[in-house]
Amino acid sequence: MQRRYLQLHASGELTRRRQALYAKLAACDTCPRACGVNRFQKGNGFCRSTQLARVAQAKPHFGEEPCITGTQGSGTVFFTNCTGRCAFCQNWEISQQGVGEDWTPQRLAEAFLDLQAQGCHNINLVTPTHYVAPVVHALELAIPRGFHLPFVYNTNGYDSVETLRLLDGIIDVYLPDLKYGDDHAGLRYSAFGRLDPATKAIRAGYFSAASRAIAEMYRQVGAIATDDARIAWRGVLVRHLIMPNNVAKTRRVLEELAAISPHMAVSLMAQYFPTNRAGRFAEIARGITREEYQEAVAWLEELGLSAGYVQEFSEDFGSGKDFCVPDWRDPKWATPAAIS
Numbered sequence: 001m002q003r004r005y006l007q008l009h010a011s012g013e014l015t016r017r018r019q020a021l022y023a024k025l026a027a028c029d030t031c032p033r034a035c036g037v038n039r040f041q042k043g044n045g046f047c048r049s050t051q052l053a054r055v056a057q058a059k060p061h062f063g064e065e066p067c068i069t070g071t072q073g074s075g076t077v078f079f080t081n082c083t084g085r086c087a088f089c090q091n092w093e094i095s096q097q098g099v100g101e102d103w104t105p106q107r108l109a110e111a112f113l114d115l116q117a118q119g120c121h122n123i124n125l126v127t128p129t130h131y132v133a134p135v136v137h138a139l140e141l142a143i144p145r146g147f148h149l150p151f152v153y154n155t156n157g158y159d160s161v162e163t164l165r166l167l168d169g170i171i172d173v174y175l176p177d178l179k180y181g182d183d184h185a186g187l188r189y190s191a192f193g194r195l196d197p198a199t200k201a202i203r204a205g206y207f208s209a210a211s212r213a214i215a216e217m218y219r220q221v222g223a224i225a226t227d228d229a230r231i232a233w234r235g236v237l238v239r240h241l242i243m244p245n246n247v248a249k250t251r252r253v254l255e256e257l258a259a260i261s262p263h264m265a266v267s268l269m270a271q272y273f274p275t276n277r278a279g280r281f282a283e284i285a286r287g288i289t290r291e292e293y294q295e296a297v298a299w300l301e302e303l304g305l306s307a308g309y310v311q312e313f314s315e316d317f318g319s320g321k322d323f324c325v326p327d328w329r330d331p332k333w334a335t336p337a338a339i340s
Contacts, residue, residue, distance in 0.1 A: 003148055003149075003150065003172065004169040004170070004172075005139060005143070005151075005169060005170045006143065006148070007169070008169050008170065009139075009140065009143045013169075014136065014139070014140055014143075014170070015140065017136055017166050017167075017170065018133065018136045018137050018140055020166055021132055021133035021136055021163070021166055022051065022133045022137075024133070024163070025038075025039040025040060025051050025133060026038055026039075026040060028045055029160065029162075030129065030130055030132065030133075030160065030163050031047075031083045031129050031130060031158055031159065031160055031163070032158060032159070032160050032193075032204040032209040033045075033046055033083065033158075033192075033193070033194070033204055034160075034204065035047075039051050046083065047081045047082065047083055047130045048081055048098065049081050049130045049131065050102070051133065051134065052102040052103060052104060052134060053079060053102070053103050053105075053108055053131040053134040053135065053138075054079065054080035054081060054098070054100045054101065054102050054103070054131075055077060055078065055079060055080065055100050055101060055102075055103045055108070055111075056078045056079070056080050056094040056099055056100035057076070057077075057078040057094075057100075058075075058076070058077045058078070058111040058114075058115065059075075059076065059115075060072070060073030060074065060075060060076070060115065060118055060119075060120050061073055061074050061075075061076035061124065062074075064076075064124065064154075064175075065237065065267055065309050066230065066309075067224065067226050067230055067231060067232040067237070068121075068122065068124065068152060068173070068175065068231075068232060068237075069121075070121045070229065070230070070231045071229075072118075072119045072120055072121050073118075073119075073120050073121070074120060074121060074122055074124040074152065075112070075115030075116065075118070075120030075121075075122060075123045075124060075149065076124040076126055077108070077111060077112075077115075077123065077124065077125055077126060077128075078091070078094060078100075078126045078127070079094075079100075079125070079126060079127045079128055079130075079131050080094045080095070080098055080099060080100035081094075081095065081096075081098060081127075081130065082095035082096065082127050082130075082156065083127075083129050083130055083156065083158045083192075084156050084158055084186075084190040084191060084192050084206075085190060085191045086156075086179075086189060086190040086276070087189050087190070087276060087277040087278050087280065087281060087284070088189065088243075088272065088273075088274060088275060088276055088277075088278040088284060089275070089276050090273075090275055090276075092275070092276040092277075095127060096276075103134075104134075105134045105137035105138040105140075105141060106138075106141060108134060108135065108137075108138035109138040109139070109141040109142040109145075109147075111138075112138060112139070112142045112147055112149070113142055113145055113146070113147055115149075116146075116147060116148070116149050120149065121149070121150075121231050122149050122150045122151065122152050122172075122173065122231075122232075123149050123150070123151050123152065124152040124154055124175075125151060125152065125153055125154055126154045127154070127155065127156065128153060128154070128155060129155055129156070129158065129159055129163070132163060132166075132167060136166075136167075136170060139151075139170065150172035150173060150232075150233055150234075151170065151171050151172050151173070152171075152172070152173045152174075152175050152232075153167070153171045153173070153174050153175060153176075153217075154175040155174075155175070155176045155177070156176070156177050156179065156190075157176040157177045157178050157179060157206075157209075157210035157213060157214065157238075158192055158206055158209055158210055158213070159176070159209070159210070159213035160209075160213070161212050161213060161216045164213060164216045164217065164220070165216065167220075168220045169220075171220070171221070172221065172233060172234050173221070173224075173232045173233070173234060173235060173236075173237070174214075174217040174218075174220075174221060174235075174236045174237070175236075175237050175238075175239065176210070176213065176214055176217060176236070176238055176239070177210075177238070177239045177240065177241070178207075178210055178211070178214060178238050178239075178240055178253050178256070178257065179206065179210070179240070179241065179248060179253075180206055180207055180247075180248050180249060180253070181207055181248060181249025181250065181251070181252030181253040181256070182207050182249050182252065183202040183205025183206055183207050183208055184202065184205075185206075185207075185247055185248060185249060186202075186205055186206025186207060187202055187205065187206070188281075189247065189281065189284065190206065192204075192205065192206035192209075193205040193206060193209075207252075207256075211256050211260075214236065214238060214257070214260060215260050217236050218236050218260055218261055218264070221234050221235050221236060222234070222235055222236070223235050223236070223261065223263040223264070223265065223307070224236060224237050224265040224307060224308075235265065236264065236265065237265045237266075237267055237308060238257055238264060238265065238266050238267065238308075239266075239267045239269060240253050240254070240266060240267070240268055240269065241269045241271070241272050242268065242269065242270055242272060242288050242292060242293055242296045243272055243284060243288065244272070244283060244284050244285075244286055244287070244288050244289075244292065245283045245284070245292075246292065246295075247283055247284060250295075250296045250299060251299045254266070254299050254300055254303050254305060255303065257305065258303045258304065258305055262304060262305075263307060264305060264307070264308075265307035265308035266300065266305050266307070266308040266309075267308050267309045267311070268296060268297065268300055268308070268309070268310045268311060269311045270288060270293050270311045270312070270313045270314070270317055271311060271317050272287060272288055272317065273287050273317055274286060274287070287315075287317055288313075288317070290313055290315075293313040294313075297310055
């Protein structure tokens with residue numbers, strides 16, 4: 001289970017990857033949207049990010065799937081800003097309002113080492129797509145100081161295959177969403193992609209991009225694998241959130257995952273509630289029903305996707321009562337390093 005990134009570091013390949021990822025920022029095409037802005041000069045692309053990683057929080061976290069959280073917690077780094085703007089985002093303060101601070105790669109490396117020292121099972125990079133260059137830079141700085149934890153790439157799924165190939169051997173566990181089963185829903189509820197005014201076609205659409213990205217993730221690390229303590233050390237686990245009125249096209253999502261691999265691990269989630277701007281869309285302005293939940297579970301079983309997790313249904317999910325959304329502006333949710 002030796003980390004492959006240690007071999008990349010020893011050979012000098014990790015340095016080459018870091019350089020290639022930073023080079024992409026000069027006319028940024030890190031994600032499928034490919035804004036083309038120079039992130040070394042200003043952060044005015046869709047994600048509003050510069051060459052620095054903007055971080056809201058770095059601390060042990062116990063709210064992920066059991067194979068990620070384990071008993072010691074997942075060393076979670078919550079990055080600010082996002083490549084999408086989901087109307088129903090439960091962490092909208094950091095994903096859309098920019099709550100957090102800019103961290104240098106050196107400071108990020110210190111966080112990795114500190115979380116390792118606290119006994120976390122892994123480093124969980126939450127919404128990392130637009131910050132992969134400083135993440136790899138931080139890894140390069142941390143390795144000579146004894147860093148050795150697996151990396152979990154916790155993403156909305158809107159990832160570029162070209163960028164992912166530069167992460168091959170660096171990421172151990174991919175934890176992507178596959179939010180929607182078509183590009184139109186991705187544009188309507190999350191602003192993924194762009195509409196061509198002449199043809200009305202969606203360019204760089206979510207389902208098209210995320211499907212290719214997850215196939216690449218699976219090519220790199222394969223089916224989820226756990227150690228004797230049932231902690232994931234390699235593989236892909238895909239999250240899908242059941243939504244009201246089946247706007248997410250859940251069956252199409254599950255069919256796509258089964259087509260990539262019948263061994264794909266899926267985390268089917270029932271915790272949707274209409275937070276943030278969801279109330280502006282009548283079709284998603286409520287929680288899911290028990291019938292909608294049962295239908296989604298039946299599709300999962302029918303398609304034979306038996307690996308992974310199914311979140312239990314709760315009537316309270318629709319009101320948000322059973323789901324804790326931190327107030328990201330409250331200092332108690334940040335580590336001292338994050339607010340110093």
